[in-house]
Amino acid sequence: MFRAWRPRARGVGLVSGTCRPDRTAKTGGTGGPSRSDRGRMPAQPPLLPAADSFTVAVISDDPWLRSRWLADIRTEALALGDATAAPERIQHRVVLLDVRERHRHLEAAHLVAKADLALVVFGPVGSGEEGMRYLDLGAVDYLSAQAQPSELVARLRAAARYAGQVADDWLVAGSVAVSLSRHEVRRDGRTVHLTPTEYLVLEALATTPRQAVSHEELTRRLWRPEPVTARHSLRVYIRQLREKLEEDPSQPAVILTIPGDGYCFNSPEAIEARESG
Known part of the structure; x- marks a missing residue:
């Protein structure tokens, strides 16, 4: 997904794994690539994922599915409850949902597909009509148990290629995802x-996660011209956001105050940076 380039906040960076001003940053730097990096082309992703280049999250009650059918690729067990409670936190972009024993996991399929994950559904023999329902809900493929293991693996490889093209920009901070x-x-x-207005404040912070955004920059985005009470109003919106997002608003862990620099969204990592499988 193309995203417009935004300049990095000057003098601010990531220090010791949290949002803090970067005292080593050079004032007036351009933030561009170093001389050694200029002219280098980014590495291109492989056209066909290798057997060990992606991992499939498998939701199944059948241990043989992973150990026998999917022995040639990397898999990781995923509980159905975890997948439906917070699908945006699934660590792998390809999900195999086994509905042979438990039929009509339509809600689970909808939630996983809505999170822009490549969902492949593995169903019982003779369930073509139900398979169409899963596809309508957003699954990228449906396969019955009549298929051979090699075909299932091939379908998962295709899903992995699809997943590499899916826009996936979830930012996670604790229990919060944006x-x-x-x-x-x-x-x-x-x-x-x-x-x-609350969303505009959060968007300004999440655009540059773990980098402080100054009070001046935030008020400039929110109000033009800036009212006399802009700084106070900003504090009010920050407090309202913390009440909605923080476990304990008095001890914020998502939206941090950086003394002398402003606020930052304390996301350890973008979900899009997880492994491409």
Whole structure:
């Protein structure tokens, strides 16, 4: 997914794994690539994922599915409850949902597919009509147990190629997940409803996660011209956001105050940076 380039906040960076001003940053730096990096082309992803280049999250009650059918690729067991509670936190982009024993996992399929994960559904023999329902809900493929293991692996490889093209920009901080492309905020898997101004504040912070955004920059984004009470109003919106997002608003862990520099969204990593499988 193409995203517009935004300049890095000057003098601010990541220090010791948390949001803090970077005292080593050079004032007036351009933030561009170093001389040694200029002219280098980014590495291109392989056209066909190798057997060990992606991992499939498998939701199944059948241990043989992973140990026998999928022995040639990397897999990781995933509990159905974990997948439906917070699908945006699934660590792998390809998910295999086994519905042979438990039929009609339609809600689970919808939630996983909505999180922009490549979902492959593995169903019982003779369930073509139900398979169409899963595809309508967003699954990228449906395969019955009549298929051979080699075909299932091939379908998962195809899903992995698809997953590499899916826009996936979830930023996670504790139990909070933010998607700027969807304008969506979740906490513990549930949608958090923000006012337009609250979202603008959060968007400004999440655009450069773990980098401080100054009070001046935030007020400039929110109000033009800036009212006399802009700084106070900003503090009010920060407090409201913390009440909606933090486990303990008095001890914030998501939106941090950086003394003398402003605020930052304390996301350890973007979900899009997880392994491409």
